[in-house]
Amino acid sequence: MLEAFLDRINRGGTLEVESLAREFDTTPEMVRMMLDQLQQMGRLKQYQACSDGCAGCSLQKGCHSAHPQESVKLWQL
Amino acid sequence: MSEPQAVTLPPSLSEQTTEEVLIALAGQPNMGKSTLFNLLTGLHQHTGNWPGKTVERLEGSFPLNHRTIRLVDLPGTYSLTANSPEEVITREFILHEKPAVLLAIVSAANLERSLYLVSELIPLQVPMIVVLNMMDVASQEGIRIDAVSLERQLGIPVLPMVASRREGVKELLPMIEEVIEGKLCSSPNPPPVRGDHQEVLHQLVALISAFVPPVYPVDWVGLKLLEGDQEITHMMQTMLPQTTWRQVEEILKKHEDAYLAVVSGRYEWIAGMIRTVVSRSKIGQMGITERLDRWAAHPVWGLFILAGIMGIVFWLTFTLGTPLQGLMENWLILPLANGAAGALASSPMWVRGMIVDGLIGGVGSVLTFLPIIAIFFATFALLEDVGYMARAAYVMDNLMHHMGLHGKSFLPLFLGFGCNVPAIMGTRVIESWSARLLTILIAPLVPCTARMAVVAFIAPTFFGKNALWYSWGLVMVSLLTLVVSGVVLNRILFKGQRSAFIMEMPLYHIPNFRTIGVLVGQRSFSFVKKAGTTILAVSLLIWVFSYLPAGNLETSYLARFGQWLSPVGKIMGFDWKLTLALITSFPAKENAIATLGVIFGNSVGAGLANTLAATYTPATALSFLVVTMLFIPCAATVGVIKQETNSWKWTLVSIGLLLLISLFAGVVVYHLAVWIGA
Numbered sequence: 001m002l003e004a005f006l007d008r009i010n011r012g013g014t015l016e017v018e019s020l021a022r023e024f025d026t027t028p029e030m031v032r033m034m035l036d037q038l039q040q041m042g043r044l045k046q047y048q049a050c051s052d053g054c055a056g057c058s059l060q061k062g063c064h065s066a067h068p069q070e071s072v073k074l075w076q077l
Numbered sequence: 078m079s080e081p082q083a084v085t086l087p088p089s090l091s092e093q094t095t096e097e098v099l100i101a102l103a104g105q106p107n108m109g110k111s112t113l114f115n116l117l118t119g120l121h122q123h124t125g126n127w128p129g130k131t132v133e134r135l136e137g138s139f140p141l142n143h144r145t146i147r148l149v150d151l152p153g154t155y156s157l158t159a160n161s162p163e164e165v166i167t168r169e170f171i172l173h174e175k176p177a178v179l180l181a182i183v184s185a186a187n188l189e190r191s192l193y194l195v196s197e198l199i200p201l202q203v204p205m206i207v208v209l210n211m212m213d214v215a216s217q218e219g220i221r222i223d224a225v226s227l228e229r230q231l232g233i234p235v236l237p238m239v240a241s242r243r244e245g246v247k248e249l250l251p252m253i254e255e256v257i258e259g260k261l262c263s264s265p266n267p268p269p270v271r272g273d274h275q276e277v278l279h280q281l282v283a284l285i286s287a288f289v290p291p292v293y294p295v296d297w298v299g300l301k302l303l304e305g306d307q308e309i310t311h312m313m314q315t316m317l318p319q320t321t322w323r324q325v326e327e328i329l330k331k332h333e334d335a336y337l338a339v340v341s342g343r344y345e346w347i348a349g350m351i352r353t354v355v356s357r358s359k360i361g362q363m364g365i366t367e368r369l370d371r372w373a374a375h376p377v378w379g380l381f382i383l384a385g386i387m388g389i390v391f392w393l394t395f396t397l398g399t400p401l402q403g404l405m406e407n408w409l410i411l412p413l414a415n416g417a418a419g420a421l422a423s424s425p426m427w428v429r430g431m432i433v434d435g436l437i438g439g440v441g442s443v444l445t446f447l448p449i450i451a452i453f454f455a456t457f458a459l460l461e462d463v464g465y466m467a468r469a470a471y472v473m474d475n476l477m478h479h480m481g482l483h484g485k486s487f488l489p490l491f492l493g494f495g496c497n498v499p500a501i502m503g504t505r506v507i508e509s510w511s512a513r514l515l516t517i518l519i520a521p522l523v524p525c526t527a528r529m530a531v532v533a534f535i536a537p538t539f540f541g542k543n544a545l546w547y548s549w550g551l552v553m554v555s556l557l558t559l560v561v562s563g564v565v566l567n568r569i570l571f572k573g574q575r576s577a578f579i580m581e582m583p584l585y586h587i588p589n590f591r592t593i594g595v596l597v598g599q600r601s602f603s604f605v606k607k608a609g610t611t612i613l614a615v616s617l618l619i620w621v622f623s624y625l626p627a628g629n630l631e632t633s634y635l636a637r638f639g640q641w642l643s644p645v646g647k648i649m650g651f652d653w654k655l656t657l658a659l660i661t662s663f664p665a666k667e668n669a670i671a672t673l674g675v676i677f678g679n680s681v682g683a684g685l686a687n688t689l690a691a692t693y694t695p696a697t698a699l700s701f702l703v704v705t706m707l708f709i710p711c712a713a714t715v716g717v718i719k720q721e722t723n724s725w726k727w728t729l730v731s732i733g734l735l736l737l738i739s740l741f742a743g744v745v746v747y748h749l750a751v752w753i754g755a
Contacts (some may be wrong), residue, residue, distance in 0.1 A: 016374065017580070036342075037340060
């Protein structure tokens, strides 16, 4: 399953956790687990919005201030 | 949460004890392991450290019929892959101490993750009971688990429990007894090894079986070798004769992909189990998010919804903001200008001109659209706060990806709606240089709030009630240009290469109006600050050049410079004043309005909006707005482009590209509008 999942990511595209879960007939939590696993294996990297690109930005303070723990999560190959 | 007290054991279970039996609690952190430990052992517990580690060891005891149960709370771990001291301690303890019963605490609310540890505990071949804790939390989240089916699938006794309410704890005690006495037999179903790797595992097991220390199950050691587990690999290297080790090594080298296959097998095993034992009714935020995202994140409908929402944003901005802007102009700026002109009547001409035309005409004009900006910020903050902006960027990026564009530009584009500076800086998350460069080149095409402010000022002046549709169209033109430029540049820079990124969008929220208020306040303050610094400086500079050398605008240095540039402006329908407004928008986009405010300062009594409407045709205004939206970004953005590309060449390419696109679009739109008769 993890191999098929990695193949899917390697095919490219803008992917989203919920839609990947539907595609693999599984739960979003399973998708998150596989993403974490691939990240642990060094196959993916995770980024958090405003992770390092916002240093010095005047809007930084206001950015994602409402729900910082729930801002967009990104994984990239 | 208060610590639960020890459960009162039935009299029959509290009798004189003789035999000591070791059992262990294993599970991931925060699964309720400690709660159960405290309930079972009460005050009979002591802490220490695991030998040679700084990890805390918790041990306690409780009587169970004629036995004393020695209970060890193993450190919380997510897996047994020897990545951390906790993982090593857990597996070494289970393998060496061989507890009579291993209580695997799993969370019913997060069964997927919990089962991963179970999939690793099963091959250790110790009697197990799976304690399905947090049934109450699962129920609250709409998760129902068929414990009987789970037990059948795992081949291990499963006991549902709510440890925090002591539910199921009494039922656990006889179950433990039955397992100790061998009355409750289990036949665990471990995750299967994929067919093509089964033969490899057999080969390994055949080679190592005679040399594996007795405490380790041979199959487990074989699996760990396939997984590349460093500790086990090192152990077997020392145990095996050199020739055998070389054979093992050769097999492992040939099957380097085995780790992925073994782990993949575990995920398949978990997924199959979840499919059969878990049913979910989507409730609360999750359910709402899923229902809304069927439309909002849909590749086609999502785009229509985005377009619709942008329309609503402009409608709100113009409906509420434009009258307020008019009020500010009529009740604040005009009286202020007239008052200042009156008060400074006896002052030298240049002082009056500088204050009235330069300061009030420039900065004042920009400040009048503070209400528009505030409403625009508020609507965007609202969309951001409810979680919609992430969907907006997702559907945009999805569209771009369908067109063959690189997918990694999502984050910068997302940030670009606020300001292009963080958008360019946000490209740092992109590792590939070419992908990063492409994103840097197209990110300035995301309409930032400063450009939107210019649109918000000019559109209602020329297009009245239709301003909404014109503004909406301008945003769409910007985004379309971004997509087309991206596709073309992608073909040139990446030769159509595709890559992937995965995102998880936040749940939708009921907006928090305090947060939105703070956000609007902060951004409005930034805007006012900019008006008081950059815009003020440029306004004064523009006024100085419009005054020198003879105090006459038409013969001023500014006019001469504008007239020198006018041949370029003319093909887009601009006179020298509009051309200058465009050029002076470089330090800050709002300067376009400030410059017009200074230039038309003499007619400030009529209001800048009215003066502009009386001076230019709608075709010229539309062309000006299109060029403003696509023009070279502000100086701060260009500075960041230079900083991030570390190259004047690419900075100039970016400037040249945007200049070309904007001028081309301006010419096309102006002539098209004239042809239509606007």
